Amino acid sequence: MKQTEVLIVCDKDMLPHYAQPGDAGADLRSSETLTIEAGQRALVRTGISIALQDGFVGLVHPRSGLAVKHGITVLNAPGTVDAGYRGEIMVTLLNTSDVAFNISVGDRIAQLLIQEVYRARFVQVDDLPGSDRGQNGFGSTGVA
Numbered sequence: 001m002k003q004t005e006v007l008i009v010c011d012k013d014m015l016p017h018y019a020q021p022g023d024a025g026a027d028l029r030s031s032e033t034l035t036i037e038a039g040q041r042a043l044v045r046t047g048i049s050i051a052l053q054d055g056f057v058g059l060v061h062p063r064s065g066l067a068v069k070h071g072i073t074v075l076n077a078p079g080t081v082d083a084g085y086r087g088e089i090m091v092t093l094l095n096t097s098d099v100a101f102n103i104s105v106g107d108r109i110a111q112l113l114i115q116e117v118y119r120a121r122f123v124q125v126d127d128l129p130g131s132d133r134g135q136n137g138f139g140s141t142g143v144a
Helices: 064-070
Strands: 007-009 026-029 034-036 041-051 056-061 072-074 079-081 088-095 101-103 108-116
Touching (some): 026 041, 034 088, 064 072, 079 088, 088 108
Antiparallel strands (some): 007 041, 026 108, 034 101, 056 079, 056 108, 072 088
């Protein structure tokens, strides 16, 4: 398993944590108490700021248990934490259910994945090479 150093400023109780060996995502916790009403969204503070090395990105993903049990998801999943960003990581949660959802300080609200980034070199051309799919769009590959 590859590792990279991530510098972090946070309260010791908010330090992201891998729940199980082999987990890809480290749990992010709420640093505030709030309620997200049914059908509403909220920007939730985590109390952490990180410094990633150039060539890495932090990706904020939903927690599957919150999605399945309570209809809570990350609105812009995955959220992107660029290597140059030094502000607090905040998570935009959406309550897709028909009941309010309460969040307390320390509740696990999302997962943070750290991944390497490959930068593209965009080359402008007049035409693209062909492919089997061509310009066929949404739903063009069939059902199931």
